[in-house]
Amino acid sequence: MPDYIVRGTALDGKVRVFAVQSTELVEELRRRQGTYPVVTAALGRTATMGAIMGIMLKGEEKLTIQISGKGPVGQIVVDANAFGDVRGYVTHPDVLGGANELGKLDVRGIVGTDGFLTVIKDLGMREPYRGQVELISGELGEDFAYYFSQSEQTPSAVGVGVLLNREDASVRVAGGFLIQLLPGLEDKEITEIERSVGQIPSVTSILADGTTPEGLLQRVFPDSLRLLEKVPIQFKCRCDRDRLKSVLVSLGEQELRDILVKEGHAEVVCTFCQDEYQFDKEDLQELLNQAVNR
Numbered sequence: 139m140p141d142y143i144v145r146g147t148a149l150d151g152k153v154r155v156f157a158v159q160s161t162e163l164v165e166e167l168r169r170r171q172g173t174y175p176v177v178t179a180a181l182g183r184t185a186t187m188g189a190i191m192g193i194m195l196k197g198e199e200k201l202t203i204q205i206s207g208k209g210p211v212g213q214i215v216v217d218a219n220a221f222g223d224v225r226g227y228v229t230h231p232d233v234l235g236g237a238n239e240l241g242k243l244d245v246r247g248i249v250g251t252d253g254f255l256t257v258i259k260d261l262g263m264r265e266p267y268r269g270q271v272e273l274i275s276g277e278l279g280e281d282f283a284y285y286f287s288q289s290e291q292t293p294s295a296v297g298v299g300v301l302l303n304r305e306d307a308s309v310r311v312a313g314g315f316l317i318q319l320l321p322g323l324e325d326k327e328i329t330e331i332e333r334s335v336g337q338i339p340s341v342t343s344i345l346a347d348g349t350t351p352e353g354l355l356q357r358v359f360p361d362s363l364r365l366l367e368k369v370p371i372q373f374k375c376r377c378d379r380d381r382l383k384s385v386l387v388s389l390g391e392q393e394l395r396d397i398l399v400k401e402g403h404a405e406v407v408c409t410f411c412q413d414e415y416q417f418d419k420e421d422l423q424e425l426l427n428q429a430v431n432r
């Protein structure tokens with residue numbers, strides 16, 4: 139089943155809800171980046187939340203999530219937009235990590251907790267919007283909940299998870315939900331929401347059972363859920379040959395001349411998708427001319 143997000147409301151519009159199945163997206167990230175199991179979980183959780191936050195944007199707006207907690211994985215970077223396109227990478231995909239006290243992949247252990255979760259939104263203004271919170275957990279779900287409540291002043295419940303296949307560490311199921319409490323809720327409604335959310339087993343166990351994202355939300359709001367939209371999400375990189383040409387030109391005249399003389403060709407790998415672009419002698423000569431004439 140292809141990945142998608144559902145968006146809706148509950149309790150007469152006083153709650154905003156999102157749920158996503160991101161299995162194929164996270165598997166493609168794993169395959170392209172060559173991530174080890176714990177890293178797949180960390181990048182996958184971030185990408186899943188990125189997909190949800192992307193859908194909250196409009197038109198050509200886009201956002202970048204950066205997580206750096208000084209753990210062995212280094213930085214986690216995820217880009218997303220309103221069209222459901224998501225891409226991402228980590229500094230060190232081949233971190234072994236281990237299991238935590240619950241026998242689960244120890245995401246906190248590789249992300250670390252000495253740092254920040256940063257969200258940069260390009261909303262088409264001159265200055266991008268930038269929100270940042272300290273990492274309070276390193277497991278990421280809680281960190282995103284903290285981000286929404288602190289940086290965007292919207293109390294939120296977040297569940298996010300990635301479950302791997304035992305045999306080959308490929309992604310069996312990935313997904314998440316976001317429940318946002320808007321002004322106007324009564325205390326007893328909030329208590330009831332907290333109780334329902336608390337009763338949900340992990341997102342991955344629900345999805346692995348064959349429950350859909352819609353079904354997940356239905357369990358929290360059996361009487362008041364109103365689904366508004368279903369949006370496909372997918373891995374997609376924005377790189378192309380022209381973009382990487384300008385990267386080469388920006389190396390400058392001296393560096394390009396060196397490459398031309400010593401190597402005679404260049405290959406550039408996109409950090410986000412790991413696609414490889416080849417530039418031969420003629421290409422390099424042309425780029426050198428551009429660099430000289432800049």
Ligand SMILES: [Zn+2]
Nearest residue numbers: 375377408411
């Ligand atoms: Zn790319």
